[in-house]
Every structure is written in C-alpha cells, then in structure tokens.
Amino acid sequence: MDTTRRLVPAILLLSFTPALGALAPTTVSVPVAGTVFGLPESVFFSGTALITVRPAESDAPGAAPRMVVSIDLGDLTGKGLSTGNVYVTGGLISLTRRLVPGDVIQATVPFFVRGASPTARGRTAVASFSFDYDITTGALTSARAALAAPAPAPAN
Amino acid sequence: MYLKGNFSKARLREAANARCNRTEIVKALSQGQISRRDLIRMGLMSAAGTLVLTNGLSVFGKSAYGSIPTGAPPSPMFDVQPFSTPMPRFDVFKRNKVDVLDPAPTAESNQTQRLLNPALPGVTAGQTGPVEGRPPGPIWAHQDFALRPPKVAIIASQATAQSNGGIYDPGVLSDFNCRIDSTAAIDLKFHPGLPTQNPANVWTFNGTIPPKLVIGRYGEPILFRHFNNLPCDPKENAGFGRHTISTHEHNGHHGAENDGFTGAFFFPGQFYDYHWPIVLAGFRSINKDATDRMASSPNDSGGLDNVPGDWHETMSTHWFHDHMFSFTSQNVYKGNAAMFNIYSGLDRGNEAVADGVNLRLPSGTAKSFGNLEYDVNLMLADKAFDRDGQLMFDIFDFDGFLGDIMTVNLIFKPFFEVERRKYRFRILNASVSRFFKLALSDASPIIQIANDGNLLPNPVILTELDEQGIAERYDIVIDFSRYAVGSKVWMVNLAEHEDGKAPSGDLSIAEALSGKSSDPCVGKILEFRIVRDPPTPDVSQVLPVLIPNPDLSKIPVARTRTFEFGRGGTQTTNDPVTSFFGPWGVKTNGGDMLNADFGRVSAAPGKDTREIWTLRNGGGGWDHPIHIHFEEGRILSRDGSARNVPAWEKGRKDVYRLRPGGELTITMQFRDWGGMFMEHCHNTVHEDNAMLIRWELDDRGEPFMRPLPTPIPTPQGVTFVAPDDILRGAL
Numbered sequence: 001m002d003t004t005r006r007l008v009p010a011i012l013l014l015s016f017t018p019a020l021g022a023l024a025p026t027t028v029s030v031p032v033a034g035t036v037f038g039l040p041e042s043v044f045f046s047g048t049a050l051i052t053v054r055p056a057e058s059d060a061p062g063a064a065p066r067m068v069v070s071i072d073l074g075d076l077t078g079k080g081l082s083t084g085n086v087y088v089t090g091g092l093i094s095l096t097r098r099l100v101p102g103d104v105i106q107a108t109v110p111f112f113v114r115g116a117s118p119t120a121r122g123r124t125a126v127a128s129f130s131f132d133y134d135i136t137t138g139a140l141t142s143a144r145a146a147l148a149a150p151a152p153a154p155a156n
Numbered sequence: 157m158y159l160k161g162n163f164s165k166a167r168l169r170e171a172a173n174a175r176c177n178r179t180e181i182v183k184a185l186s187q188g189q190i191s192r193r194d195l196i197r198m199g200l201m202s203a204a205g206t207l208v209l210t211n212g213l214s215v216f217g218k219s220a221y222g223s224i225p226t227g228a229p230p231s232p233m234f235d236v237q238p239f240s241t242p243m244p245r246f247d248v249f250k251r252n253k254v255d256v257l258d259p260a261p262t263a264e265s266n267q268t269q270r271l272l273n274p275a276l277p278g279v280t281a282g283q284t285g286p287v288e289g290r291p292p293g294p295i296w297a298h299q300d301f302a303l304r305p306p307k308v309a310i311i312a313s314q315a316t317a318q319s320n321g322g323i324y325d326p327g328v329l330s331d332f333n334c335r336i337d338s339t340a341a342i343d344l345k346f347h348p349g350l351p352t353q354n355p356a357n358v359w360t361f362n363g364t365i366p367p368k369l370v371i372g373r374y375g376e377p378i379l380f381r382h383f384n385n386l387p388c389d390p391k392e393n394a395g396f397g398r399h400t401i402s403t404h405e406h407n408g409h410h411g412a413e414n415d416g417f418t419g420a421f422f423f424p425g426q427f428y429d430y431h432w433p434i435v436l437a438g439f440r441s442i443n444k445d446a447t448d449r450m451a452s453s454p455n456d457s458g459g460l461d462n463v464p465g466d467w468h469e470t471m472s473t474h475w476f477h478d479h480m481f482s483f484t485s486q487n488v489y490k491g492n493a494a495m496f497n498i499y500s501g502l503d504r505g506n507e508a509v510a511d512g513v514n515l516r517l518p519s520g521t522a523k524s525f526g527n528l529e530y531d532v533n534l535m536l537a538d539k540a541f542d543r544d545g546q547l548m549f550d551i552f553d554f555d556g557f558l559g560d561i562m563t564v565n566l567i568f569k570p571f572f573e574v575e576r577r578k579y580r581f582r583i584l585n586a587s588v589s590r591f592f593k594l595a596l597s598d599a600s601p602i603i604q605i606a607n608d609g610n611l612l613p614n615p616v617i618l619t620e621l622d623e624q625g626i627a628e629r630y631d632i633v634i635d636f637s638r639y640a641v642g643s644k645v646w647m648v649n650l651a652e653h654e655d656g657k658a659p660s661g662d663l664s665i666a667e668a669l670s671g672k673s674s675d676p677c678v679g680k681i682l683e684f685r686i687v688r689d690p691p692t693p694d695v696s697q698v699l700p701v702l703i704p705n706p707d708l709s710k711i712p713v714a715r716t717r718t719f720e721f722g723r724g725g726t727q728t729t730n731d732p733v734t735s736f737f738g739p740w741g742v743k744t745n746g747g748d749m750l751n752a753d754f755g756r757v758s759a760a761p762g763k764d765t766r767e768i769w770t771l772r773n774g775g776g777g778w779d780h781p782i783h784i785h786f787e788e789g790r791i792l793s794r795d796g797s798a799r800n801v802p803a804w805e806k807g808r809k810d811v812y813r814l815r816p817g818g819e820l821t822i823t824m825q826f827r828d829w830g831g832m833f834m835e836h837c838h839n840t841v842h843e844d845n846a847m848l849i850r851w852e853l854d855d856r857g858e859p860f861m862r863p864l865p866t867p868i869p870t871p872q873g874v875t876f877v878a879p880d881d882i883l884r885g886a887l
Contacts, residue, residue: 025795054795056816058657058777059723066658066777066816070800090601092802094622095662096651096779096816106664108599108619118615118698119578119635122601150599 025054026140034147043087047076055138067097086114105129124150171229183395231541231561236349239683242334243570245326246369246533252309261379261429263301265290275388276871289422291867291874298431299411306379313383315363316355317344327528334573347568351545356394358547360491365566367535368494371526372434374453375463380430388424396549397490398483399424405476407810409437412831418481419754423871436465452501454525460501468706470500473582473609473629482736485588485840493586495533499525507696518580518696530579537563537586538677556589556656556841560676571683576637577694583630589656589839595620595665597646603698604804606631611702612807625781625813627838633698639686646680658779714765718745722774725846727751729880733868738846745885751846755866756881759851761826770821773814782812785833789822826853
C-alpha cells in the first residue's frame with residue numbers, strides 16, 4: 001500500500017431471531033460507521049452493510065454445510081474530512097465459508113472518490129465481520145462489523 | 157486431500173499404494189479396457205459413481221492409521237523453490253496464408269482416403285479412412301464458407317511432449333518476456349528444476365510449451381487445421397488421456413461443425429478443419445450493411461474496417477480445448493488448452509490509436525493491432541506428479557480432481573517482470589476442478605474489465621476478485637506505477653479446497669499468506685517483479701464505460717426452460733458410443749435426472765428467438781460452473797433477485813457459477829448459425845461423468861426444429877444415426 005493510516009474501528013452488534021426452517025437464508029442490514037485515517041485525507045464512512053448468508057447443505061456425512069456469503073457495501077459512503085469529497089466503496093463481497101457456530105470474516109475492499117476515473121489510485125480498507133450462527137438451521141443470529149487497516153505490505 | 161511431506165513413511169506408502177490402485181482404474185478406463193458399468197459389477201464403484209470405501213482405493217477409506225482418510229502423497233518437488241524461474245509468455249501461433257494448406261480446405265469434410273495404421277483400435281491392415289475427421293456431408297459442411305472464406309490459416313498438431321527446438325514466438329521482445337531467449341530450446345518441464353516430461357504424459361499443442369495463443373480479429377475468418385498426431389495405440393497414454401480429440405473454441409459464435417461437438421471427435425492421423433468466421437453476433441439482422449463504425453475491426457494501416465453485426469456483442473478473450481466425450485478432463489489436464497485473443501475496433505490491442513472507437517486498453521503501440529507488451533495471457537492450472545515427477549491424474553472420488561502443484565502458463569509458481577505502469581492480464585482458469593479467488597498480496601485495487609472474455613459495461617474496482625470457476629476468464633488491469641522499481645508483489649489465491657466439490661472456504665489475504673492452509677495451491681502463485689520505469693509514458697486507459705449490453709427489451713421471450721444439475725443421474729439409452737453412465741446428471745424442465753447421451757436432444761430453441769433459462773444447482777454442497785456453448789447469455793437474477801448479480805457479472809457470459817445450493821436465470825438469443833451444441837458442467841470431472849446435455853439449433857429453412865443425425869466417428873469414417881432420444885418439450 002502507498003499510505004499508512006490509522007483506523008477508528010466501528011463495531012456494531014446486532015442480534016436477530018433465527019430464521020425458521022432448516023438451512024434457510026438470512027438477510028440482515030448492519031449499520032456501519034467509522035473514520036478511516038490516512039493519506040491523502042481521512043474519510044468518515046457511514047451506511048449499512050446488507051448481509052445475506054445462504055447455507056448449502058453437504059451430501060457428505062458429517063460435513064458442515066457451506067455458507068454462501070454476500071455482503072453488499074454499496075450503501076456505504078464516506079466524506080473526506082479535508083476536501084468534503086464523497087467516497088464510495090467497492091460494492092459486493094462474495095465468499096464461500098463453512099458453517100461454524102462463530103465465524104470471523106476479513107475481507108479487503110477498495111474505496112475511492114465518487115466519480116473518479118477507474119484508473120485513479122484507489123485505497124484499501126479491511127472489513128471484518130463476526131457472525132454467530134444457529135448451527136442447526138444455518139441462520140445468522142448475530143453480526144458484528146468493523147473496519148480495520150490493511151496489514152503492512154509484505155517485505156520484499 | 158494431499159498429505160504433508162512430513163507424514164510417516166508408512167503413512168505415505170499407504171497413500172501411494174492407494175493412489176496407485178486408483179490410477180490403475182483411470183488407466184483401464186482411458187485405454188478402453190473397462191467401462192464404468194464394469195467397475196460397478198466388479199464392486200469398485202457404487203451405483204452413485206463413488207469409489208467404494210475400501211482402504212487402498214478410496215481417498216475416503218479408513219486407513220491403518222485410524223480415522224485419517226487415505227489421502228494422496230505430495231508431488232515430489234526435487235528441491236525446486238517457488239518464484240525461481242520466469243513465466244513465459246504464450247507462444248503465438250503463426251498466421252499463415254490460406255494457400256499454404258495442402259490439401260486446400262473445403263466446405264464439406266475432405267473424405268479423401270488414406271491407409272490406416274493398424275495400431276488404431278478396430279482397424280485391420282489395409283483398411284482406409286478419410287484424411288479429415290469432420291463428419292461428411294452437407295449437415296457438417298462449413299456454414300457460409302463461400303461467403304466468409306478463411307483469410308488466415310493456423311496449423312496446429314496435438315502431439316506428445318517434446319522440446320520446442322527453439323521455435324517460440326512470444327509476440328514481444330525478450331525485455332517484455334523476462335529476458336527469455338526465445339531461440340533457445342525449451343524442454344517440456346514444469347520448471348527447469350523438474351524432470352522432463354515423458355512423451356506419453358503430456359500432450360500439448362505441437363507437443364511443446366509455452367502454451368499457445370491465436371491472434372484473430374473480426375472480419376478475418378480463420379481456418380484452424382488441427383492435426384491429431386497422438387499415438388495410434390491408446391495404451392501409449394501413461395495411464396490417462398484419450399487419443400481421440402474434438403477441439404472446442406470456447407465461446408465461439410460459429411456453426412456447430414466448428415464448435416468441437418463432443419461426439420465429433422477425430423483420430424490419430426487425421427486432421428479437422430475448424431472454420432472460425434469471427435463475426436459479431438446478430439450479423440444477419442443487425443447492422444447488416446456494416447455502416448456502424450463501432451462494429452469494426454482493426455486493419456493493418458491503423459484504421460478500421462467496418463463489419464456487420466451488433467457491436468455490443470464484441471468478444472475479446474477466448475480459449476480452446478479438447479471436448480472428447482467423457483475424456484475432456486484428462487485431455488485438457490494433459491495439455492490440450494490454448495488461448496485466443498480476438499481484436500476489434502473497440503479492443504484493438506493498441507493503446508495509442510485515438511479514433512473515437514478504440515478503448516485504448518493496456519497493450520502496446522508498435523503494431524496496428526494485437527500488441528502484447530502490456531497485455532498478458534495467464535493460464536492457471538493445478539497439476540500433480542508421480543514419484544518420478546511425471547504428470548499424473550488421480551480420480552479421488554468423482555467430485556473432481558485437485559492438483560497440489562500450482563502452475564501459471566504451465567510453469568510452477570513463476571515470476572514475471574513488469575514496468576511501473578498499467579498491464580492487462582487475461583486470466584484463464586484451466587484447471588479440472590479447482591476454483592480460484594485472486595488478489596494482490598498487498599490488497600491493492602485491481603480493475604476487472606471483462607468476464608468470460610467480454611468487456612463489461614463498466615469496469616469494476618476490486619481488491620479481491622470473485623471466485624473464478626473452471627473455464628471462466630477474468631480480464632483485469634493492474635497498475636504497477638504504485639510500486640517502486642525493485643519491489644515485488646504477488647498474485648495470491650484465497651480459495652481453499654478440501655475436495656473437488658467447491659472451495660471449502662475463501663480465506664483472507666493474511667490467512668492465505670500465512671502458509672497455514674492445508675491446500676498447497678493457496679497463497680502466492682505468481683510473483684510480479686517491478687523492474688523498471690516504462691520507456692515511454694503509459695497512454696493506456698480504462699474508461700468508465702466499456703461495452704454496454706445489447707438491448708433485448710424489444711425481443712419477446714419465446715419460452716423458458718429449467719436445467720437442474722445434480723447427482724443421482726440415470727441413463728435411459730444404451731448406445732455404446734453416445735450414451736454414458738456416471739454419477740452426475742441434468743434434469744431438464746423438471747424431468748428425470750439423466751446421464752449424458754450426445755445422441756439425446758434435450759432442448760431445441762427456435763432460430764431467431766430469445767429464451768430465458770433457469771440453471772439450478774441440485775444441492776449437496778457442490779458448485780457447478782455451467783458452460784453453454786455457442787450463445788452468450790446475460791444473468792438476470794441470482795437466487796431469485798437481480799440485486800444478487802454483482803457488477804462483474806452484469807456483462808455477457810458463457811460460464812455460470814451456480815454456487816452451492818444456488819440458482820440463476822439467464823437470457824439468451826439463438827441466431828446466425830445452426831447445428832448441435834452442448835451445455836455442461838465445466839468441472840470437467842462432472843462433465844465427463846455424465847453432467848452434459850446436447851441442444852441444437854437447426855437452420856434448414858424448416859418451419860419447425862428438426863433433430864439432426866448424431867455422428868458416430870470411427871477411423872474408417874463417420875456414420876450417422878438418428879437421435880436416440882428427444883426429450884418431450886425439447887422442440
């Protein structure tokens with residue numbers, strides 16, 4: 001990465017009622033807010049992450065279902081604290097995970113000034129999500145979301 | 157699946173014995189000595205198609221070491237280290253004048269007789285057969301051959317592994333190819349420190365590496381003459397791979413006679429002339445007079461030549477590979493895979509031409525079109541070696557095949573030198589069953605510009621690409637100007653497999669880099685070395701609008717169909733050539749889950765119609781990347797909602813990842829060319845084990861669809877039989 005930045009984590013904890021029926025998909029909205037510090041300017045983000053988890057039962061005896069996870073960050077917008085520029089994030093995170101009682105997902109997302117050229121230099125943030133599942137139904141029972149800085153670039 | 161090298165010797169020996177037993181099964185199947193029905197009768201395979209749980213055979217069998225399943229021993233690496241050898245560019249096929257072809261190509265198959273080699277199965281001394289393996293007669297004649305005669309001839313052979321003898325055209329100077337000396341002989345090795353592959357173990361185009369690349373452009377039909385120079389004796393295959401082949405130009409909008417139909421295979425000693433007209437879809441009804449400058453092709457003087465058709469259908473990145481019925485996985489794995497860049501006015505491969513049409517994507521400037529300096533093909537594939545370092549194929553279960561050796565352009569974890577500027581990478585997943593999920597090691601943004609070779613309506617900025625299923629192509633742009641000269645960054649695979657069903661999980665970049673994954677193909681797979689500043693300023697662009705989708709709003713939907721892909725397939729036919737038995741199947745329009753039979757017509761859309769198809773995953777935790785031949789589609793919804801279609805899937809596609817338990821709807825038009833095509837899972841182990849259907853589009857001037865006769869190839873010639881099944885509702 002070409003910048004070093006500090007992040008103020010924004011942690012939200014929501015609880016949900018387990019979905020009815022075995023292995024039903026769950027869709028929830030998690031509010032996200034926080035300030036990403038760094039160069040060329042710090043950015044305050046707010047909005048919601050729309051999270052959908054869909055269990056896919058395995059036909060192998062004893063194997064945990066796979067979870068098809070989609071996290072839509074398209075609603076998240078940021079405001080540059082120096083310029084007032086509006087920032088947006090790269091829309092959708094799409095992942096395969098195993099069903100476990102508690103899952104921690106860490107994914108990187110790009111963010112950039114709204115309307116900027118696709119080749120304008122974007123920045124990267126790390127979105128972390130902690131999910132708790134009802135292991136019998138695959139339903140999402142609680143979710144926490146946080147923003148964190150990317151790990152330092154690996155040494156050459 | 158793969159055991160670590162530090163397991164006990166006894167444990168590894170047990171695994172090696174089990175794998176040896178499994179490879180005996182592959183060998184017997186590939187050499188035609190037994191069928192899957194025989195395996196069931198012998199008690200080695202269950203009716204569901206899985207290897208029985210016996211120690212010494214199944215990966216899932218209990219071993220002498222308690223609950224640990226019998227895995228596979230790791231491939232020997234002979235102390236080779238990753239990122240210690242350069243990644244070669246693809247080897248560009250020579251573009252010949254058509255008059256070099258002898259015999260000259262013909263509209264109908266050339267049935268000139270030649271003496272057959274009695275080593276071919278079913279051949280006795282003195283018998284003759286046709287020189288060309290294409291089925292004879294008018295149905296398999298090249299459509300529009302007189303209207304669109306070939307202008308370029310490409311001559312290729314399928315051949316056993318050999319040195320390239322210093323014949324290699326990377327399409328760029330050596331400075332753009334990691335300073336590889338293209339005149340030096342390259343032996344067929346997956347790394348200079350690994351053993352040279354035996355002729356029977358690897359069968360590539362021309363028998364050589366690097367993998368091959370065809371350069372084409374719209375309005376310039378190509379005659380691809382493919383010779384089959386594989387051994388006549390099917391036993392000379394190192395235990396896997398079938399010597400009969402059928403070459404599928406993946407995503408080609410051509411007549412079926414050039415599509416590489418699974419049942420139109422040809423034999424050693426024959427050639428097959430594939431006529432790739434390279435037209436824009438809709439050319440018979442849209443912009444017929446070629447007046448739209450956006451529908452154009454680069455000429456040799458820097459200008460444009462208009463072509464008919466809909467410019468919104470412009471395609472860019474194809475590949476071609478074997479499609480031999482029930483042996484695609486083994487043959488493609490063995491080396492029958494190459495790429496095909498198609499250039500157009502929009503995507504001309506020259507970043508400097510500013511004519512108002514050219515998108516000026518990273519490429520280069522020296523030639524009018526098709527510059528490769530900053531436009532790089534990447535073929536990702538996982539491989540496995542036996543204890544001697546020779547390529548081997550294992551069947552595990554019928555969930556798929558995974559290798560433990562990650563290759564890029566058929567080299568084990570190479571490095572690639574780049575300048576501080578933008579590059580385009582055309583990434584092909586050429587694996588058998590493995591999915592990838594790619595990112596840069598420092599999570600820097602990547603711009604995805606194309607999916608399945610089609611430029612997207614709008615570029616998408618990502619730091620982690622979506623999972624990339626088998627046969628999918630993702631074109632991306634990476635801007636290396638953010639890095640200092642002398643620095644390095646790596647392409648990282650985040651998708652972890654435990655089996656061939658689907659990724660077991662997608663890791664974070666940090667997890668993938670940690671080295672803790674049990675999957676040896678997770679983590680760094682390609683090292684980029686930033687070696688210099690560009691000699692001239694980077695004038696390439698990635699504009700906010702690339703190629704908008706065709707407007708289908710005024711085209712009525714003629715009908716809908718549903719295809720469900722799952723296990724438990726049954727067979728209703730018993731033709732010994734066309735019918736196949738396997739665990740997988742396809743359920744059409746709510747009917748039975750049927751095993752593949754290329755003599756069965758499952759769908760027959762009407763010419764010049766539009767349909768909506770639902771592709772449904774039958775469950776079980778599997779993923780299936782479904783490929784539909786000939787016509788591209790557009791995803792309308794995933795799991796019932798248009799909102800679930802991500803930005804990078806909003807363009808045109810030809811491979812559709814269903815995702816575990818998922819379903820999607822697509823819309824397609826059927827036009828321009830006729831014949832029989834296919835739809836199948838591109839986890840080619842699934843495809844080969846009966847997850848394939850035939851559909852067809854018959855343009856014979858009839859007011860209704862008419863099922864075409866099925867070709868039955870033999871060395872002595874191709875005969876035809878009537879379709880042995882036509883599903884109700886297909887027509």
